[in-house]
Amino acid sequence: MNTFEYLLEHNIKPSVQRMAIMGYLDSHRTHPTADEIFNALSPTIPTLSKTTIYNTLKLFVQQGVAQSISIDEKNEHFDANTAVHAHFLCRKCNKIYDAFIKSKKLPGETELKEEGHKIDEAYIYYRGLCRECMEKELNKQNN
Amino acid sequence: MNTFEYLLEHNIKPSVQRMAIMGYLDSHRTHPTADEIFNALSPTIPTLSKTTIYNTLKLFVQQGVAQSISIDEKNEHFDANTAVHAHFLCRKCNKIYDAFIKSKKLPGETELKEEGHKIDEAYIYYRGLCRECMEKELNKQNN
């Protein structure tokens, strides 16, 4: 799937900036923040403005080519994967890990629907200590 | 369960301010923000400071007598119910509804544990249109 066509199919005019931001999001599945995207792209597009990053990401979310991840209190993160999937934030290294979902029924979903609410978005967030960080802590102790 | 004992059991010294904030959280299960709590309590405790609200809520979360709900991008919400349960935010009226969870296994949890991560917190968020708001919209059309 090429970025140009993908944006067009979602009614987003593929400008240089939009292509670059979508390209970055698609090739870096690390759930970057607006700031991280700006720092990554600004060397190659020196005129790039942070406002454009914010505007574009908002547009991407509206048009359904990205989702906003609010697992981190401090910063909004973004994900080119728009499918419903779980996220795990390591409180030590701040990395965000993906976890895919097997069952179709999400917890509490049926109850909410039975009460007559209409669900448009679903998010599953976990926080804790990732394997990598846990191993680092163990190595410290065994030295 | 009385508030005084409850705070003590969780190693929180029950000051007037802390009692009031815990009392409010416990009796208003509407997932209030720091600002809402301040506006509600400041008439009865005129010297109350907003900083105290923030400090106290942070302490409550640390000591496990409240949880922080980050379903709303704009404001942090708080909940005296510390059990893992789902939340539904209506994007029209901004009310946050509870939904209780039947199954013990949360989506993606097993996968994350198998990868060696240690999960400490779990959050399930939904967004959409609540029944009340949907009915209001229907009434508008049929007039």
Next chain:
DNA sequence: ATTAATATTTGTAATGAATACAAATTTAGA
């Protein structure tokens, strides 16, 4: 009861991510 040490609260200043806004630039159409 005084005093001193500690804990808590308060008010104000600072932070910083996100937004508002208007000017500048680019793109598309006549």
Next chain:
DNA sequence: TCTAAATTTGTATTCATTACAAATATTAAT
């Protein structure tokens, strides 16, 4: 080419949250 619309940019602003230090309250020691 000329014009209008769309997009981008830079700067100013917002506002929830935090930092900090002074003020007050609580507890412990003398």
